[in-house]
Amino acid sequence: MKRKGILTVVSGFSGAGKGTVMKALMAEYKDTYALSVSATTRNPRPGEVDGVDYFFRTREEFEQMIADNALIEHACYVGNYYGTPKAYVDEQLEAGKDVILEIEIQGALDVKKRFPDTILIFVTPPDADELKNRLVNRGTEDMATINARLSRASQEAEFMNQYDYIVVNDTVPACVENIHSIIENEHDCASRNINFINKIREELKCFSKGE
Amino acid sequence: MKRKGILTVVSGFSGAGKGTVMKALMAEYKDTYALSVSATTRNPRPGEVDGVDYFFRTREEFEQMIADNALIEHACYVGNYYGTPKAYVDEQLEAGKDVILEIEIQGALDVKKRFPDTILIFVTPPDADELKNRLVNRGTEDMATINARLSRASQEAEFMNQYDYIVVNDTVPACVENIHSIIENEHDCASRNINFINKIREELKCFSKGE
Incomplete structure (x- = not known):
């Protein structure tokens, strides 16, 4: 029986290493997963490909997608739409x-509200010190930016309990296996196997009738 | 941080191979799992050890446990209590x-009602034909008994959708890994990691305050 895919949303603090983990997950299990491609009204950067990095759309096109209910979720950042x-x-x-x-x-959280069988996974470093270390060790940002990211992380942490799973990113390979294993096991949830349950019920009924 | 254990209830059709799977799970991960020992009022069979196979109790003792709310669940079969x-x-x-x-x-289902964070796993063969084959191939029962078991399985199948997970027992080692992996991943559920979430929230708040 071909199984239907599951939608999983991965979020996490900036600096949690989410991007690296996602890249490694896709590389390791490229036949299992598809990474969703976002639509945006911002201009492509050099090297970005339409339909690969983003679906690049005009403001009018994007607003039409909103009107058509053609987006699972969308938001506005710095004057541009993303969805x-x-x-x-x-x-x-x-x-x-x-x-x-x-x-x-x-x-x-919007996606989960509209599609309750979505899995929400929150990726976090083992503790706040480690988050700060990772941000500092990237060496790409000044302390003011790092503190702004930590302050944002503090606000974001208020929503962690609304996720289904909390995955600690200690090492990338372990984190990849952890996420893969969570999604694999979710395929065994009874609520995702109603067809299988109904099939075996019918088969057993036939036996009872002596068929 | 030492994690608290999770209670998992495993049920399944007679003939699904549940007993074999449980024995293999315990052998493979003996430091991870404890198999709950039931109490019963039936007499010990030769070789059965009190506290290992069962806690053997008198009817009075058992009824006192019921009165004391000292049992997670209990039932009566063929004139004896089990709990x-x-x-x-x-x-x-x-x-x-x-x-x-x-x-x-x-x-x-009683356990789940009283302790909602219990995981319910239902072990099933891939289909009803395979269930019948396994019952026939055991060679220990006549066709009337086998048909009675299949009829009972048909009644039990009505409750499958109330379980959290449906695990197909195709081969024992795969089924063992499947169950182990489900329980491991359940440890990552946000609802089971409120202490961790609160800890990282506090740490991040300290950063925000510049501590």
């Missing part, structure tokens, strides 16, 4: 791929 | 062991 086109996600799920969506917390 | 003493389960959980309870469906 997740529903069609792409649905196609991949129907094809049996597990779809991963890497988005911010508010978007994640 | 799960709460104290043993609690001890093991506190010690960080994941406790496995192998009981019938009604007991499983």
Whole structure:
């Protein structure tokens, strides 16, 4: 029986190493997962490819997608729209791929509200000191920016309990296996196997009738 | 941080191979799991040891346990009481062991009602034909008994959707890994990690205050 894909949303503090983990997950299990491609109204940066990095859309096109209910979630950052086109996600799920969506917390909670069988995974370092270390060791930001990120993390932590799973990113390979294993096991949830349950019920009824 | 154990109830059709799977799970991960020991009023069979196979109790003692609310669940079969003493389960959980309870469906649903963070796992063969084959191939029962078991399985299948997970027992080692992996991942549920979440919230708040 071909199984239907599951939609999983991954969020986490900036500096938790989420991007690296997602890249490693896709590389390790490329036939299992599809990474959702976002739509945006911002201009492509050099090297970015339409349909790969983003679906690049005009403001009018994007607002039409909102009006058509064609986005799973969307938000506005710094004057540009970002959102997740529903069609792409649905196609991949129907094809049996597990779809991963890497988005911010508010978007994640919106998706869960609209599609309750979505899995929400929150990726976190083992503790706050380690988060700070990772931000400092990147060496790309000044202390003011790092403190702003930590302050944002503190606000985001208020929503951690609304996620389904909390995954500690201690080492990337372990974190990848952890996420993969969570999604694999979710395929065994009774609520995702109603067809199987109904099939075996029918078969057993036939035996009882002596068929 | 020492994690608290999780209570998991495993049920399944007679002939699903549940007993073999449980034995293999315990052998493979003996430091992780504790198998709950039932109390009963039936007489010990030759070789059965009190506290290992069962806690053997008199009818009066058992009824006192019921009155004291000292059983997680109990039922009466063929004139004897069977039940799960709460104290043993609690001890093991506190010690960080994941406790496995192998009981019938009604007991499983009772446990879930009283302790909603219990995981319910239903073990099933891939299909009804395979269930029948396994019952026939055991060679220990006549066709009337086998048909009675299949008829009972048909009634039990009505409750499958009330379990958290449906695990297909195709081969024993795969089924063991499947169950182990489900329980491991349940340890990552946000609802089971409130202490961790609160800890990281506090740490991040300290950073924000510039401490």
